[in-house]
Amino acid sequence: MTGHVFVVGADLRRLVCDDVLVPTDRSLRVTSEWRHLLPDDVVTSEDPDGVCLGLAWRDGERVLRVPGGRAGERGLWLVDTVDEQQRDGEDALRWLVDGARLALTAVARREVSAPVHGRARRLVALPALGTGWGGAAGQRGTLLQRLLPVLREGAAEHGFDVALVLRGPSDLAAAQRVRRAEPDSWDLPEHLAELAADLGERARRGQLAAFVGAGVSAAAGLPTWEQLLDELAGRTGLDDGLRAGLARLPAQDAAALLARELGREELERYVQERFGPGQYALAHALIADLPVQEFVTTNYDPLVELAAADIGRDLAVLPFDEAEPGRPWLLKLHGDAAHPASIVLTREEYLQFGDSRAALAGVLHSLLLTRHVLFVGTSMQDDDLIRIAHQVRSAVQAPGAAPRRRSGTVLTLTDDPARARLWERDVQTVAMAPADTPPAEAARLLEVLLDCLCCLSTPPTGYLLDPAYRGMLSGEERALAAALQQVEGAVPEGATSSAVGEVAALLRRLGSRRTAAGGPPPPDEASAPRDDRLQQQRAG
Template identity: 35%
Template structure:
């Protein structure tokens, strides 16, 4: 699979990747907003790069920050600050140098992609559009930058994330790349058709996300096996007991550790300690994965997850969305809500972890199960990173099966099924269990390689990356035109967009000449539409 350009709505400093480009000026010092974002990662003290002679002469514009924590993405400072009259090509050249220097450095050091990704991921902002001098010409930067990054991703065989926390800039970059299948050559026709269908569902406001643990893997979260081993050692288990622990199921493993911790303490105290240890392990993860960022940008107001972590919520906040977390942090007026079926690390005392917790689930969380059932009946649920082996979900789904009216729900077609499951590999037995309920979409058409070895790790990484590509293509088809009437993005408009923008502007000029028409009841609806298209024209 060739390298790819991902368009990301979020916070550059929170994206898990191999390298960040941090904008700076000729002094090699980022602006205060950037230094504030990074300072907490190094305990408040951070030494940026030392300018070289080549840097001072202007023949080198990108420097590696050497003194940095190895478990974090590596920052590189890039001189992309100039005056408004500077040609757009100068800014684009700075981005090119970043990609070239970082890829050369990664290969010279033999550094593998972070967190088991199939390819290195390099992240950069839409350079020059904040303090770099070209803010009022953001569209011109986007128009020139996107095709160059697409070419470099293929030529250097790396993944590139162009990141913006500004909704209009993000929408403009998506539009510049477009939604032609040729931009995603690694997606076959079936995956592309499925994306078309899901994009239509999302555009109608009927898409609900169900996120499982698989989504968080590339963020560097500990896997269940490693987490259980660490917890067991903390509880005082020896090597023989660790071997016996592996023979138990996941729920019974957690319960066995909890029982060991109960020695000399109250049962509830051991529960709190176990939850606190899990919360502590998850808190060490700095940022969210690319998959979190892509999912967070989808137009889905309702999200369900079995994950304890808060990475999806962080990705949503970085994309400008407020999140209400059910059941422990609900609030009104949020952009979306996230239902945490098994609890959250922010409330470790109530994490659903052991078999006992699962058995008591219905008694304690009936209202949550009711919400899931209602969404399964009324919306189309998209399952990502979820094995569908959760006992609680089986009970909920069975209640939905019994509630559905056969005459109104044709289970022989995707329309009649209550959801779509995105799976990394074809799993005929498991998928047959849900064949009448879910439309299965596999990133690989064959089962995964047996065992745990280099070959199987590579296959899993490539399948996970294809899922990222699929989500990226889905986003490209759910984009907006929020930049259309904003003057900063005039340079990114196509000929047809510019023609439409001109006609709408003439209409607005007519309204300004006769503002009395704004008293008509219909004006507030027109005004809301114009705002969604980037009006009013403010810098």
């Protein structure tokens, strides 16, 4: 049973996983960014620069599990990445990479009864070890070239999945370049590999938009529509007969009855609490990494925008924020838990789609007419989606209209020929696996497909001006980088000219750190959790 290595832009502290590797040194001091992961009883002192832990190494040991935590919580592992012998060159990198190998072996010894939230395989997450205090910050490119094969070997040997979690755009671009040179990085059937290549090309051309359904958030422990109704029913005090009858009603009608029993205020309060900020799933992070500007979701939770914010992408959340030119946006089609009055749940609220919510439908109409929409985590049974697809179909079949291509791709977990046939005029439906495949295995294959799509759609130039990746450049690229650095040095500080702004934006996309003011946090400095700030922005 071979595991897979994912490369993802995310905040490691907020990513749903089973185990986390944290870099440290022989004094067992870690940077302050990891503080909220640590049990209080192992912390002996802390200051703005770091946290000291009251633990101890055994002789020669480089990996130490942090004790404490509740049953079922993810395992936290300390890895010594600070070389006291101050090795040079290849020896130093070999020593760092050996630490990752030892860590994966240690993690494999911990018994896990079931992966988090029903995932098919255990997920172990780590940063690029050694690029902070460890001394490899100036050799990131070479480190990634050495580290990724070791992670693949560990995933193959131990059978779990590994997520290499990176923060900076230069890091992501460089890691994806390394992986593109190794086509065996993804164990995908040929038709899924071809699909990833096609969608990746659309994303690079700016032709792709993403639709995120409830199935994506289920991997973060949030309820599906049916599970939410069952949870609400449990709060009503209805007798068993009525609860059994609820299950036989259409979902929107069951929701209407529950809203009447609980009261609208109680229902809104529960949705706000249940779908508030929290940890996001691997699929959320992979989707947020895609170079697309338009996202749509029927989910109430903020996990897509949190995942995007953690890599420096500030999504405008429509209709609550104002859309701005050049700023990516996320449309909340069924409302937002941060704005409980906007939640769409009952039959009556669905029927209002032709009235007050017609403008929101129009946004998705536009995307289906002008983009290729990638649908992830939805069964396409939602009444709103069916209505919108019908309206778009009617528009493009007007007399005199040219034949149209299908306007989207639906990624489903398992094969459902009847549903695929039903939607074939509007979208292509691609199943991850045959109908008899366990859903968790199919969901994992979907994550692998998204990982491949992210790699193939990532521009291969995002590290060109980052000195830490100079060792990865060809001679031709070094010459170009040297010329661009001359331009970089000529960009005036604080300039307001639109022309200067265009040039600075280009240099940032090519990995310039000098022009990156206001961009994402440096790769080694995970910023403080953004939950409160994001909520305040959206509530305002």
